[in-house]
Amino acid sequence: MARMRPEINAGSMADIAFLLLIFFLVTTTMDVDVGITRMLPPPIDPNAPPPPPVRERNVFVVLVDRHDRLMVEGQITSIDRLRDVTKEFLLNPYDDPSKPEKRIEEIPHLGEIEVSRGIISLQNDRGTSYEMYISVQNELAAAINEIRDEMSKEHFGMKFSDLRDQELIDAIRHAVPMAISEAEPKDIGG
Amino acid sequence: MARFKKDTKSGTPKINTASLPDIIFMLLFFFMVTTTLRETQLFVRTQLPFATEVQTLERKSLVSHIYIGPPFQTRIFGTEPRIQLQDQFATVDDIASFISAEREARAEAERPLMTTSLKIDRETTMGIVTDVKQELRQVNALRINYSTARGEVPASPRR
Numbered sequence: 214m215a216r217m218r219p220e221i222n223a224g225s226m227a228d229i230a231f232l233l234l235i236f237f238l239v240t241t242t243m244d245v246d247v248g249i250t251r252m253l254p255p256p257i258d259p260n261a262p263p264p265p266p267v268r269e270r271n272v273f274v275v276l277v278d279r280h281d282r283l284m285v286e287g288q289i290t291s292i293d294r295l296r297d298v299t300k301e302f303l304l305n306p307y308d309d310p311s312k313p314e315k316r317i318e319e320i321p322h323l324g325e326i327e328v329s330r331g332i333i334s335l336q337n338d339r340g341t342s343y344e345m346y347i348s349v350q351n352e353l354a355a356a357i358n359e360i361r362d363e364m365s366k367e368h369f370g371m372k373f374s375d376l377r378d379q380e381l382i383d384a385i386r387h388a389v390p391m392a393i394s395e396a397e398p399k400d401i402g403g
Numbered sequence: 404m405a406r407f408k409k410d411t412k413s414g415t416p417k418i419n420t421a422s423l424p425d426i427i428f429m430l431l432f433f434f435m436v437t438t439t440l441r442e443t444q445l446f447v448r449t450q451l452p453f454a455t456e457v458q459t460l461e462r463k464s465l466v467s468h469i470y471i472g473p474p475f476q477t478r479i480f481g482t483e484p485r486i487q488l489q490d491q492f493a494t495v496d497d498i499a500s501f502i503s504a505e506r507e508a509r510a511e512a513e514r515p516l517m518t519t520s521l522k523i524d525r526e527t528t529m530g531i532v533t534d535v536k537q538e539l540r541q542v543n544a545l546r547i548n549y550s551t552a553r554g555e556v557p558a559s560p561r562r
Contacts, residue, residue, distance in 0.1 A: 220417070222415070222418065230423070230426045230427060231426070233430065234426075234429075234433070237430075237433075245459055245460075246459070246460035246463070246466070246520060246548075246550060247457040247458065247459050247460065247550070247551060247552075247553055248454075248457055248458070248460060248520065248548040248549050248550040248551045249454055249456065249457060249458070249548065249549045250458050250460075250518070250546070250547070250548045250549075251547055251548075251549065252545050252546060252547075253536060253539060253540050253544075253545040253546075253547060254540065254545075255540070255543070255545060256540045256541050279528075292556075337529050337533075339528060339529055339530030339533060340529070340530065341528065341529040342525070342527070342528060342529070343452060343523050343524070343525055343526070343527045343528065343529060343532060344452040344525040344526065346529055346532075347452040347453075347525075347549060347551060348452070348454075348556045350454070350549065351454040351455060351456050351551075351556055352556075354456035355455065355456045358456055395536075
């Protein structure tokens with residue numbers, strides 16, 4: 214005698230599955246590794262002759278002490294102003310003799326252009342907090358990126374981050390180098 | 404009146420559930436593709452600082468990670484920030500052998516592109532970070548990436 218097997222109504226299973234799907238879609242953060250990429254200076258060869266000294270007007274000293282106080286070119290500065298001060302140093306719009314020299318360079322796609330010889334020297338203490346250090350690195354990078362954006366808009370009509378042609382990217386990178394030097398560690402106290 | 408009797412005979416109509424397995428498989432594949440498997444178990448807290456000017460780290464196979472932060476198990480290991488390489492605590496002296504082991508594992512052509520990702524807790528002080536950086540310089544692992552979270556920098560940290 215054939216008995217009819219009861220069937221379970223599974224029609225709502227799809228709804229449950231979709232509910233789950235949407236829940237995970239909303240809550241999953243796709244973990245992309247982002248960060249500030251830097252090149253460390255190569256190790257110092259003790260036998261090599263010391264590098265030629267850089268002229269004082271070309272060096273922009275940014276110093277963070279162990280109480281996370283920021284000192285820029287000998288003056289205590291708040292981090293909010295760091296970006297503008299850095300931009301003014303690198304651009305040197307009024308050819309101030311205390312700010313860095315510029316040299317004229319021939320760069321493909323840009324023609325003859327002034328390249329700043331300024332170098333940012335970032336110094337920190339062993340007691341500086343990592344958070345502050347990254348904030349300072351971030352502001353310095355932001356200053357350089359803003360200058361690159363401005364130059365890119367002027368010459369190519371779009372922001373630096375929107376450039377896709379590698380040659381144009383290299384040209385801008387050459388014209389506005391990411392010249393951040395991390396000093397040899399030393400205790401600057403404070 | 405006999406006309407209406409027909410309706411009561413058939414029960415609830417059956418819903419076609421043939422597509423259910425498809426949905427479940429879709430879920431499965433979605434998570435298989437998006438989930439990043441964590442190959443190391445973290446012993447130190449790495450709450451990353453915020454930054455806006457970030458670049459995405461590409462070529463994950465060429466990235467080696469160094470974790471620095473206060474240990475989770477403070478009763479055993481204290482609160483002083485420690486270095487973690489792979490799945491164990493390490494000291495600054497272990498970094499050289501770690502980097503050379505990482506290099507050995509990659510093809511020769513790809514070695515210059517290797518990046519060291521520093522995942523450092525935001526409350527760590529720079530002393531230990533500087534030591535690690537000096538050690539990386541010594542072994543010529545010069546491409547580093549300060550791992551950060553994407554976001555606005557808080558107005559003025561600590562102070």
